[in-house]
Amino acid sequence: MTIRIGWIGCGRHATWMLMPQLARSGFEIVAVCDRDEAAAHAAARQFGATEVYGDYAEMIASARIDAVGMAVGPEVHYRATLAAIARGLPVFMEKPPGATAAQAEELMRASEAAKVPVTVGFMKRYSTGNRMAKRILDGDAFGPVLGIHGSYMTAPTYFAGEVDYTGFYLHHCVHYMDLIPWFAGAEFADVQLRKSVPGPGRMLLHMNFACENGVIGNVIMGTVQSRGTPMEFVQVMGDQNRVEVENVINLAWHRNPPFKAEDPQATLDPGCDTLVWTPNFTAAANEDHKGYHALLLDVAAALEGRASPAPVIRDGWLAMRRLERMIALIEG
Template identity: 60%
Template structure:
């Protein structure tokens, strides 16, 4: 039987990224909500949904729902998710879960109290390249993670009118506050920061971290690059091991190959030489390398009460705590 979902929020991100992937996972959209009734009706028409409202409380109260999904904003995420939980409905929400860690903890408390899961949309864990890197690191041969470098950039135009950087921190930086410790395999226990702000709205941060397992790292984030260029890079260091992910779709795993210049029998070996993966974009298949489809598969399993690897509100609390520490250092 299909999971019947009530959905809150019909903006561009929800309609172009989330709902197309969610509806591939054997669910039925039963009710739609947005304060913009035109946007709500357009989404309802696209998915054949009869019940449309501009009141999220009315949507949550709609009879026959099995779960609530939402991509609205951190303030509404907190209010609507707690309301849904207290109605007995599990929740999927896009990140960030709330405006601050206190709000995220309030959701986590409600989830524990009601026994209903809350899944947070940290899709970076499910991006193909990051997934491969995580599996390599945890495959048994990589050994302990010694260091990690992450670069995740965006442009100043993405945050026009928000020169306090609130949108940049909450909607952009929060991703790597979850992804980097997930790849490192341990929570962040120490953090320092340097910044360069050439003018209001343009910011470059270098965030230095130490994780509980001893891994050290640097996270570079800022609003000083064009969104038309590659925006992401991850490098995870081990002992004579290194996995690199460029732009989420180009993965190289370096080991400890022999020098080849003076070896007349030089060849390539799967045991020591570097391995590289790139996707085939000419294949006529609906592959989602950004990770939304894989996230939704895990989300639907979680909402059904099945075994899953979906990021939970507990992960959201940790990411928000990391983010607040970083924001405090950034001043």
């Protein structure tokens, strides 16, 4: 089955990262919407849409579509999703799912009451290295997760003129407010935070936490690193087990190997030595290691009412609650 989708927001992120993956994932883009008329018509030409709108409310009310997708801003995510739910149209929205946790909760209540699926673009769960790491953690060989360290940096590119960290929180930090508890398998119980602000628009955060299931850890986020440097790192520790994911693609599983130097018969043992994986970027294959394609395959299943692990609006609400808890500690 092909899902006829109407898409809101034809900016760079949508047209480079999301819309190219829709056709591979079971969608047909039949309508596009953007306040920028030139951007909307360019997207329509590129992706074969036959209907072009400048008003999302008109598209939701009038377009011949089965679902609505969007990558705009948090306020439009909130208002457009409410409009889609009212028409009975399932939704895929890029994160964040609103400007506040209260907005995300309202969307969750509306979605659940109307039984209209609303999914959220937490693609970090689907990035190749993260997805493989989670399968290791969920397998019998790893054992219980004990601790997690995460680092997710960016440059001060959110700020022009007056410093406002809202975009950094909503578009950047919210990812790890979803990803880290997903790896831990439990909600944050205790959260503490330290910050360093060496200049306007430059912030470094160290957040340490304990989860309800006993997992402990810390997350580093900030705006003090060039986007040209490695941006992400996740390390998950168990008992004689450690999984590390660098930049969502390079994966290493460290276990409990013997010492090698004094054993003349030493070799590599796949049963206990470190396993390492990294993609072959020279291969002529259209692989999406950031995770959008894999995410949208699960989104398609969810929007059709089939069983799916796709992140839903309840996941978005929980991530926003965690984010607002973190912001309160920053500003307190």
